[in-house]
Amino acid sequence: MIPNNLFLSIQTSAAIVSLLGAILVVCIVLFIIGTSSVDEEKHQAKGKVYKLRVKYFYGLMAAIVLLLFFTMQTLPYFKHKTTRSDEVVTVVGAQWAWKMDHGTTEVKAKEFEGLNDITLPSNKVIQFNVMSADVNHNFAIYNDKGDIVAQTQAMPNYTNHLQYTFEERGEYHILCLEYCGMAHAYMTGSIHIE
Numbered sequence: 734m735i736p737n738n739l740f741l742s743i744q745t746s747a748a749i750v751s752l753l754g755a756i757l758v759v760c761i762v763l764f765i766i767g768t769s770s771v772d773e774e775k776h777q778a779k780g781k782v783y784k785l786r787v788k789y790f791y792g793l794m795a796a797i798v799l800l801l802f803f804t805m806q807t808l809p810y811f812k813h814k815t816t817r818s819d820e821v822v823t824v825v826g827a828q829w830a831w832k833m834d835h836g837t838t839e840v841k842a843k844e845f846e847g848l849n850d851i852t853l854p855s856n857k858v859i860q861f862n863v864m865s866a867d868v869n870h871n872f873a874i875y876n877d878k879g880d881i882v883a884q885t886q887a888m889p890n891y892t893n894h895l896q897y898t899f900e901e902r903g904e905y906h907i908l909c910l911e912y913c914g915m916a917h918a919y920m921t922g923s924i925h926i927e
Contacts, residue, residue, distance in 0.1 A: 743807065750800070761789065765785075768781070816858055816896065817858065818858045818859065818860035818896060819854075819857035819858045819859065820835065820853065820854070820857055820858075820859050820860070821835070821836055821837050821859075821860045821862060822834070822835060822836075822851060822853070822859060822860070822861050822862070823835075823836065823837055823845065823847065823861075823862045823864075824847075824861050824862065824863045824864070824872055824887070825842045825845040825847060825863075825864055825865065825866055825887075826863070826864070826865045826866070826867075826870035826872060826887035826909065826913075826920070827842075827843075827865070827866035827867055828867050828868065828913055828914050828916070828920075829909075829913065829914065829916035829917065829919055829920040830849060830920060830922075831849055831872070831907050831909075831920065831921070831922035832845055832846065832847030832848065832849070833847045833848060833849070833850075833851040833922065833924075834846070834847035834848065834851070835851070837862060842864045842865060842866040842889070843866045843867075845866070849921075849922045849923070850922060850923035850924070850925065851922075851923075851924055851925070852924075852925040852926075852927060853899065853924055853925070853926055853927075854899075854926070854927060855899050855900065855901065855902050855926045855927065856898060856899070856900060857898065857899075858896055858897075858898050859896065859897055859898065859899065860894055860895070860896050861885070861894070861895040861896075861897070862892050862893075862894055863885050863886070863887045863892065863893045863894075863895060864887055864888070864889070864890075864891065864892045864893070865887040865888050865889045866889070867889065867913075868889065868913050868914070869886060869887065869888055869889070869911050869913065870886075870887040870909045870911050870913050870920070871884060871885070871886055871887065871909055871910035871911035872884060872885055872886070872887050872893075872895070872907065872909070873907065873908050873909070873910045874897065874905050874906070874907055874924065875905060875906045875907075875908060876901070876903070876905055877903050877904050877905070877906075882897065882905070883895055883897040884910060886911070887911075899924075899926040901926070902926045902927060903926055904923060904924075904925060904926075905923070905924040905925075905926060906921060906922070906923060906924075907921060907922035907923065907924065908920070908921055909921075
């Protein structure tokens with residue numbers, strides 16, 4: 734989860750970068766307008782424009798590479814490394830229900846028997862092994878405030894592993910975020926954290 738002060742600083746940085754980019758574009762347009770009024774031979778003007786375009790292109794590429802380099806470091810994905818889990822939960826999505834059970838299972842997704850709700854401990858690393866019995870689904874966990882806390886895809890013939898630590902006790906709701914048919918909106922489940 735991104736802290737609020739970090740989010741604001743990212744927004745501020747994005748606004749500053751956007752403003753600088755807009756100023757750069759305005760300067761280039763003004764430069765082109767200013768230089769186009771000079772009377773010169775068409776061939777010479779064309780050569781100047783091509784040289785300017787090449788410089789602008791390489792400058793833009795360098796700016797994009799630098800921005801990507803610095804902004805990719807702020808992504809949260811590198812910070813979340815797989816750790817040893819305290820408990821494993823198998824989750825199978827099927828039109829239009831979630832089935833969950835403690836532990837891992839070698840049973841095929843279509844044969845899996847589980848419940849629509851489960852009770853788990855707080856402050857423990859829970860690994861969800863998520864799969865689908867039919868079509869793509871999205872296993873999304875929401876807290877009681879309606880904020881999404883974790884999510885992963887549920888796909889046929891593939892198991893995704895999602896690790897999450899529930900720090901607060903209470904009720905968590907599971908919704909499907911991948912449209913999967915007529916009753917998609919009713920594909921819900923519950924996680925009780927003690």
